[in-house]
Amino acid sequence: MKTQITELFGLSVYTDKAVYVGDIEDVVIDVDGKKLDSIAVGNLNPEFVDVKGFRGIKIPYRMIKSIGDVVVVRHLARAFKPQEE
Amino acid sequence: MTKIFSRNLSRKRVMSNDGMVIGVLKNIMVDLDTGQVVDLIIKPDQSFNTEGYRMDGDRMFISFEAVKDIKDYIVVDRYLSKK
Numbered sequence: 001m002k003t004q005i006t007e008l009f010g011l012s013v014y015t016d017k018a019v020y021v022g023d024i025e026d027v028v029i030d031v032d033g034k035k036l037d038s039i040a041v042g043n044l045n046p047e048f049v050d051v052k053g054f055r056g057i058k059i060p061y062r063m064i065k066s067i068g069d070v071v072v073v074r075h076l077a078r079a080f081k082p083q084e085e
Numbered sequence: 086m087t088k089i090f091s092r093n094l095s096r097k098r099v100m101s102n103d104g105m106v107i108g109v110l111k112n113i114m115v116d117l118d119t120g121q122v123v124d125l126i127i128k129p130d131q132s133f134n135t136e137g138y139r140m141d142g143d144r145m146f147i148s149f150e151a152v153k154d155i156k157d158y159i160v161v162d163r164y165l166s167k168k
Contacts, residue, residue, distance in 0.1 A: 002123060005091050005113040029094075029113070029122055031087040031155050036120045040090065067117045 001067075008067070013041050015075035016065055020045045024071065025056055036061045039071070089155055099127050101163045102153055106130050110159060111144065122149040125159070137167045 005027055013021040025042040029035075042056035049057060065072045091113060099107040108129040115122050127145045129135050139146040151165035 001117050002114055003117060004126070005115050008115075009092075027091040027115075028088050029091055031089060031152065033086075034122050034149050034152070036115060036122065037088050061120045 008039070008071075011067070011069075011071050013039070013059070013071045013073060015048075016072055017075040019048050019075065021048060021059075021073065022056065028058065039064070087155060094155070094159070097155070097159050099125065099147070099159045099161060101161055101166065103163050105133070105163075107133055107147075107161070107166075108145065113149075114146070124148055125152070125161075 008024050008027055011024045013024060015021060022041040022044040024039050026040040028037040028040060030037040038058040038060045040056055040058050044051050044056060051057075059073055063073045063076070065074055094110055094113070097110045099110055101107055108127045110125055111128050112126040113122060114124040114126060124146045125148075127147060128143065129138075129145045135145055147161055147166045151161040153160040153162055
């Protein structure tokens with residue numbers, strides 16, 4: 001599906017286990033590869049993502065499962081928390 | 086590897102590799118299934134002759150294939166942009 005990149009701004013991001021992650025604030029473009037690199041997500045869910053002094057997180061485009069009225073990413077609980085020792 | 090936030094691109098000027106100002110970037114078309122960036126959507130400069138380019142109303146489309154580099158300007162290849 002082809003769409004304008006501004007249509008993505010503000011979409012809510014959920015994991016495939018229906019956990020709210022945040023909202024899309026920006027999209028990172030890989031100019032040399034001519035493809036989307038990642039989405040920048042802000043307004044994060046503090047219960048799911050550890051945000052110590054960060055405004056948002058970048059989620060690689062390959063982690064996105066689908067984009068429609070909301071964005072669904074793969075649920076990798078450990079990806080959003082610092083690794084425990 | 087040049088990676089750039091798309092919000093930084095809005096209203097950036099587009100120039101061809103022979104030094105002509107083409108216009109101002111308005112939006113970007115992406116393919117969500119493949120993750121490919123497809124087209125630049127440009128508001129052409131008043132002095133720019135848009136003949137031979139893909140147009141939709143007052144908006145002009147240039148394939149992202151034509152993009153050489155993006156720094157202060159977006160530089161597109163003069164020949165690749167005309168299709």
